[in-house]
Amino acid sequence: MKLLVADDDADLRDLISFTLTQAGYLVIKAADGPAALKRFEEEAPDLVVLDINMPGLSGFQVCEAIRRRSRVPVMMLTVRGEEEDLVRALGLGADDYLNKPFSPRTLLARIKALLRRAGIENNTPLSVGRVSIDLEEYTARIGTAAPVRLTKLELRLLQMLLANAGHAVNSDRLLQQVWGHRSGGDRQLLKQLVHRLRQKIEADPAAPTLLLTAAAGYKLVVE
Amino acid sequence: MKLLVADDDADLRDLISFTLTQAGYLVIKAADGPAALKRFEEEAPDLVVLDINMPGLSGFQVCEAIRRRSRVPVMMLTVRGEEEDLVRALGLGADDYLNKPFSPRTLLARIKALLRRAGIENNTPLSVGRVSIDLEEYTARIGTAAPVRLTKLELRLLQMLLANAGHAVNSDRLLQQVWGHRSGGDRQLLKQLVHRLRQKIEADPAAPTLLLTAAAGYKLVVE
DNA sequence: GCCGGCTGTAACCGCTTTGTTACCCGCAAC
DNA sequence: GTTGCGGGTAACAAAGCGGTTACAGCCGGC
Numbered sequence: 276m277k278l279l280v281a282d283d284d285a286d287l288r289d290l291i292s293f294t295l296t297q298a299g300y301l302v303i304k305a306a307d308g309p310a311a312l313k314r315f316e317e318e319a320p321d322l323v324v325l326d327i328n329m330p331g332l333s334g335f336q337v338c339e340a341i342r343r344r345s346r347v348p349v350m351m352l353t354v355r356g357e358e359e360d361l362v363r364a365l366g367l368g369a370d371d372y373l374n375k376p377f378s379p380r381t382l383l384a385r386i387k388a389l390l391r392r393a394g395i396e397n398n399t400p401l402s403v404g405r406v407s408i409d410l411e412e413y414t415a416r417i418g419t420a421a422p423v424r425l426t427k428l429e430l431r432l433l434q435m436l437l438a439n440a441g442h443a444v445n446s447d448r449l450l451q452q453v454w455g456h457r458s459g460g461d462r463q464l465l466k467q468l469v470h471r472l473r474q475k476i477e478a479d480p481a482a483p484t485l486l487l488t489a490a491a492g493y494k495l496v497v498e
Numbered sequence: 499m500k501l502l503v504a505d506d507d508a509d510l511r512d513l514i515s516f517t518l519t520q521a522g523y524l525v526i527k528a529a530d531g532p533a534a535l536k537r538f539e540e541e542a543p544d545l546v547v548l549d550i551n552m553p554g555l556s557g558f559q560v561c562e563a564i565r566r567r568s569r570v571p572v573m574m575l576t577v578r579g580e581e582e583d584l585v586r587a588l589g590l591g592a593d594d595y596l597n598k599p600f601s602p603r604t605l606l607a608r609i610k611a612l613l614r615r616a617g618i619e620n621n622t623p624l625s626v627g628r629v630s631i632d633l634e635e636y637t638a639r640i641g642t643a644a645p646v647r648l649t650k651l652e653l654r655l656l657q658m659l660l661a662n663a664g665h666a667v668n669s670d671r672l673l674q675q676v677w678g679h680r681s682g683g684d685r686q687l688l689k690q691l692v693h694r695l696r697q698k699i700e701a702d703p704a705a706p707t708l709l710l711t712a713a714a715g716y717k718l719v720v721e
Numbered sequence: 722g723c724c725g726g727c728t729g730t731a732a733c734c735g736c737t738t739t740g741t742t743a744c745c746c747g748c749a750a751c
Numbered sequence: 752g753t754t755g756c757g758g759g760t761a762a763c764a765a766a767g768c769g770g771t772t773a774c775a776g777c778c779g780g781c
Binding site for chain 2: 768769770771
Binding site: 462466467469470473481488 | 757758759760761
């Protein structure tokens with residue numbers, strides 16, 4: 276379970292991160308609004324914790340941007356007494372909020388409740404250049420071709436590559452993201468999965484133009 | 499939309515009741531735990547607001563009792579700072595809570611959010627396209643065919659799918675919404691229920707046109 | 722008691738997905 | 752050349768999952 280924590284206060288960020296890590300969650304951190312959005316794209320977390328006051332983009336703006344492409348549960352951190360903030364946050368699609376200061380235990384309880392309620396679900400159409408994927412339908416569409424049905428793993432792989440479109444992604448990182456926590460050695464799985472994915476999305480699977488082999492990994496070319 | 503409000507403080511009860519009534523909800527009131535349970539049985543409300551401190555039975559006990567027979571959204575009213583209460587309430591199956599004192603606007607926002615989440619929002623359609631259901635009669639009608647009698651579970655499943663008509667609904671989410679508390683493992687139940695529902699609403703149950711299997715779940719096609 | 726409907730459980734089938742093993746080829750180092 | 756390596760490919764085995772049938776427990780009505 277992957278959580279994104281965005282807060283500009285380093286101490287608080289670390290406290291939250293520590294608490295959640297202890298509880299068994301994988302925590303991604305971001306120190307400001309833009310970074311939060313970037314990590315969100317890269318990591319596709321299952322839940323997002325957003326401070327309202329952040330440099331660059333406010334928590335509101337980040338929440339709005341996230342809501343435009345995903346329904347992941349969002350928890351906002353607010354300052355006590357700022358009721359306007361609260362109402363605005365909920366209006367923007369935030370699922371819950373927490374008044375600062377709060378205790379780690381409370382945070383954990385609320386996050387668990389949110390995850391339980393959300394049933395951890397992800398309905399996000401993602402699209403970069405000529406490649407787009409539909410997480411709900413489990414399909415990918417290349418250019419104007421008909422959507423292709425993908426399996427769970429194929430979709431996850433493509434999602435990872437799409438999140439880093441144009442840049443090579445390390446094999447180890449892909450293994451990590453797609454299978455979870457395999458120890459490094461299992462390149463064969465990745466090899467197979469890439470092969471199967473190419474069969475589905477490449478016009479000529481023997482001469483890939485989309486999903487290219489790069490140094491120590493793969494990359495998606497979207498131009 | 500029927501809401502049950504249980505609080506022993508008459509002033510607060512009236513304030514809440516006023517707010518919710520203004521917002522267009524039908525409000526049932528109860529002044530103590532036993533009364534709350536009784537009204538719950540009689541009225542079958544769509545959402546319950548429970549104060550924790552009540553004579554007779556505490557909000558915890560009422561919540562527990564309600565949870566034993568229903569999954570209606572429950573919102574608890576707690577005293578700020580009583581973190582124990584909060585954790586306990588969420589553990590008992592409460593869906594949300596509000597710290598006293600709170601503003602009517604906040605209460606309303608949270609209640610709307612809860613109803614939306616539960617899929618029984620104000621405007622939850624009982625009829626979409628060619629599919630309509632009757633919650634009182636326990637029937638479903640497809641197009642111009644004669645209404646079909648459904649069981650409690652079948653109806654709940656269909657209601658969930660109808661609330662998300664056209665979109666796939668995750669199996670876990672369906673399990674959660676239909677049975678309440680089951681953790682992921684019990685796909686067999688869902689499989690069965692879908693099968694039974696198809697027997698009733700599909701013209702040819704072997705080749706479904708309405709209730710389709712989607713990646714990671716099911717969806718209702720209504721055009 | 723008996724009966725019938727509802728719900729939960731188990732088992733089976735067939736298909737898809739995923740993991741594993743093996744082999745091929747090109748390339749660079751030796 | 753030969754060797755080793757890494758990637759691509761094929762074939763097969765294992766696991767998972769949805770659909771289906773069958774059956775047992777439960778409960779309410781008679």
